[in-house]
Amino acid sequence: MPTLVIDNREVTVPEGMNVLDAAKAIDIVVPHFCYHEALGAIGSCRLCAMQFLEGPVQGVKMACMVPAQDGMVVSTSAAEAVELREHVIEWLMTNHPHDCPVCDEGGECLLQDMTIAGGHYLRRYRGKKATYTNQYLGPFIEQEMNRCITCYRCSRTYRDYCGGRDFGVFGSRNRVFFGRYKDGQLESPFSGNLVDICPTGVFTDKPFRFKSRIWDLQEAPSICPQCSLGCSTIPGGRFRELQRIRSGINQTTNGFFICDRGRFGYGHVNHPERPRDPRVDGLPVTMEEAITAARNRVDALAAKYGGASIAFLGSPRASLEGNLLLQAWAGRVGSSQSVFDAHQGRDHAARSLAANLASLARSLSDVRQSDLIILIGADPLAEGPSLALAIRQAVRQGSEVIVIDPRPVALPCAHQHIPLPPQLLHMVLKALESGQYDELNDAQTQPAVKTLRSKIAQAKLPVLIGGADMLGGLGVKLLCDAAKRFISAECNIGVMVMLSGPNSFGGAFLNIGGPDFDALIDAFQEGRVRGLVCLESDPFREAQFPAKAQAALGHLELLISIDCTPTLAAKRADIFMPSRATAEMAGSFINNEGRLQAFHQAIEPGMPLSALGPGKHPPRLFQSTTPGATPQPAWQILGQLLDRPADLNQLRRTLAAENPKLKALTHVDTTAARICAEPNGIAAALTHEMFSADSSAGNVPLLITSAFVGSHWLSHLSSPLKALREEPTVWLHPSLAATLGLKHGERAILSTTLGRCHVRVQTSNDMAQELALTYQLLDSALEGMSPGTIINCRLTGEEGQ
C-alpha cells in the first residue's frame, strides 16, 4: 500500500495502482483519453502529464504509466505539466473537424470536456485538415472517422477485451484508421461497446442517431431485463420513447460492458402493438375498473369452486415485488397454485439452483478471476452473453476453458470443446461428482472426464458453469453436487448457472417446493383449475410444450393478464391490465447468482411522440392527459388490488416483514447482497423431461436451443435487433449430413410433429454427431419449438421434393 503526495495531499492506494488513478481517488482528475480502468494504460494519448517532484521517478511523466510508489511527490498543476497538456490537446485538435453541432457525441464527449479541461480554448491552426472515408459497419454502429484522436480504446475494447477479430487498426503515421478490412456488419456480439468506449464521436449509436442530446434524455440506473445475468444498464428516453441503452458500471457483475442484445433490445418498450389500455371482456375500461373486476371475478370463482381453482403464473421478467404480490394474492384467495416460469425445465433449473447454490454462488467478477472454467450444457452467447466476455477475461489471464456441450458453442476466446450428446451431460456430472466412470462407456469421454477431475482438483478458483435449458433441475443439482465434492482449502470452487430471465432466481426462490406448470396443465384439463392470472408471462408461447399448453389453456373460464408486451395471453385475456416495462418503473430483480439488485425508473410510459410519424411536430392542442400513459408498475396494480402501500419503499418494508429471508429488500440498491434459499426437499421432484425422441426408422433427434436473437421474447420485439436474426437453420454434424444426403448451405425441409418448414442446412465438426440442432425463432415456423427439448424430426433436401 504505497503512500504518496499529490498536490500536497497524502493518499494511500493499493499496490500496483497508477498515479492517474491515485489522483482520481482523491478527486483530482487530470485530462486523459487512452487510459481506461478495464483496458489498462498504454500511454498513447500523451495527455495525462504530471510533474513528479520527488521520489523514485522525476520530471514530467505520463501518470497512467507510472505505478504509485512510496515517497512520490507529484504536482498536477506544475507549469511544465500544464503547458505540455495544453500543447498535446491542441495537437489532437488540429485535424479535428468542425462537427460538434452535427455530432451525436456532443454533450457527452470526452474530447469536448478534456479540451476545455486541458486549457485549449482557441483554434490557432488555420491549415487544412485530414479527412477519411467512413465504412458501413452494420445496423448498430455509425462511423465518422474524421473525429478520431487515435487513443486506441476501440481496438483495445473490440479485439482485446471482447475478442472480436473483424475490426482493428490500419495504416501508419497520420493515416491511422480504425475499422474493418472491408465494409460490413461488425461480427462481435459486443460491438455496441464501441459507442461507450470511444471518447469521441467516431463510433456512435446508429439506432439512436440524431434522436436526442444527453441533456434532454431521461436516464436512470437500471438492470438489463434480457437475460439472467443482471447487467447494469442506463436506459435513456425522450418524448416517451426509450431511445437507447448504455452500459452501467458494476464491478461485481458486468464491469463496464454489456452485450448487444442488452443494448439494442429495448424495442419492446416502444413497440407499436404494445397494449396500453385496460380491458374487461374486450371493452376498454379504466385501470380501477379492471382491478375491481379482476378482484371480484377471482373472488367469485374462488367462492364457487374453492381457492384452489385459481392458478397464478408469475414470470422471470416480472419484478420481485410483482411476483411477491402475485403470491400474496394467491394466498388471499387460498390458492397454493403459483408458478413463476411456464417453461418446466427452466423453472426446475431455477428452483434447483436457488435451493443448492448457497455459498457456491459466483459473480461475473469471480468468473473473470477464475483459473479454470468448465461449461457443461452452457452456451453463453445464447443464454447470458456477458458471461462469454467474463470468461474471455479469465482466459486473458491464463485460465483454461473446457466446454462440454452438444452445440457448436462459440466463445470469443480459446477453449476446448467436447461435443457430447445431451443425454450424456448428466452422466458426466455424476462421474465428476463420484469419480465412477462406468456409465460413460464412450472411449473418449472417460479419459476426458478423468482429466477434468484432476484439473479441477488442482485449480484454485475453478467455476463450473451450466445452462438451464440443457441441464434442467436435475442437472443443476448434479452440477452443484459435483462442485461441492471438490471444495477444499486450496480449491475454492464455485458455480454459475444461466437461467431464463432477469428474475428467474427470484421466482424460484418464492416457489422452491410449490407446484410446477405441468401440474397446472393437468389441472386445467381436468377442470380443477378454472382461472389463471398471468403476470408478465405468456403460457401460450413460453411453456416447454406449447401445443400441449395451448390445448389445456382452452379449458379456462377466466384468464387475467397483466403485461407490457403484446403476448398471446394479453390478447386473449378476459381482463387485461397494462403494466410498465423495466425502464419505466422501479423495482428489483434477483439475478442468476442470487444477487438482489434494484432498478430505478428512467422514463414515464406513454405513446411515443415518434409514433406520429417522421417529421410530424407534436399535436397543437392542450390535453391534461398523456396518451397511452395508463400502464402502471405491476407491483402497483397488484398492490392496489390487495390494498397494499402505493409507495415502493413502504411496500418493500411490508414485504420484507412478511418474508424474513428477503430482509435485504428494505435497503436494496444496485449492488445488494446475495439471497439464497434453503434446500427443502425439492430436488427429488425435479425431473428432466427433454428427451422425448426415439431414433427409430428415419427419425433424427432434433435438439432445440435458443439463439442470440430471436428466441427471447423481449429482444424479439426489438426492431434494431431484427438485423441479427438468423433465418431458420438446422445444424448438423457433417457425418449425419452425409447420411441424410444434405450439404452445407443447402435448403431443406424440416418436418416434425409441429409442422413442416424450410430451413438452411449448416454443418459443423464442432457438435454432437447423432443429432440435429435448431434455434427457436419466435414468429416463424420454428416458434413452437421450445428450447431445452428434443423431438423427432425428418430432414429432406428441397430438391428431393
Next chain:
Amino acid sequence: MTLWRDIKGTLQPFWITLGYLFQKPVTIQYPEVKRTPPPRYRARIVLTRDPDGGERCVACHLCSGACPVDCISMQAAEDADGRRYAAWFRINFSRCIFCGLCAEACPTLAIQMTPDYEICNRDILNLVYEKEDLLIDGCGKDTQYNFYEHAGIGVANERGRNQDEYGPVDPKSLLP
C-alpha cells in the same frame, strides 16, 4: 431644518416637471405611430437560411439547451445526403423571455433575434410557432456563413472537398 427639507422636497419635483413642459416630448402615439427599434433589438425569433438557400439549423439542441425557460423543442433528422436538419422545430413565444441566449448559443447562426416586437395574441396557441412559421427566406444578419462548408461530414461538398480539407487519406498506403 425638517420643514425646510419638506418644502424643498415638495417644490423641486414640480419645478422639474415644469421644465419638461417646454421640451420636445419623447412619447410616441403607439400604435398610430411606430418606432423602428435598433437592429440588435431582441424580439421575435427567426430561423435563417444559408447563402445557398438551405436551412441553416442543424437541430443541434444548443439553443434549446441554453434557453432558460425551455421554450424551444425540436427533433433532429437526417436527409438523404447526410445533412442533419430539424424535422420539426417549435418555439413557444408565450414562454419566451427574449433573452437572446439561444441566438448566442447557435453555432450555425441559424437562430436570430429580429426587431419585430408585435407578436401579441389573444389565443395562446397562436404564440406557439412551428418551423414553417419561424423559417425566413434569407440569411438574416450574416450573409456569408454556411456551416456545412466547414463541417467534416461531406454535405455541402463531397468528403474532403471543403476548402479547409485535404482529400480522404488512404489508410492502406505504405508510402512514408
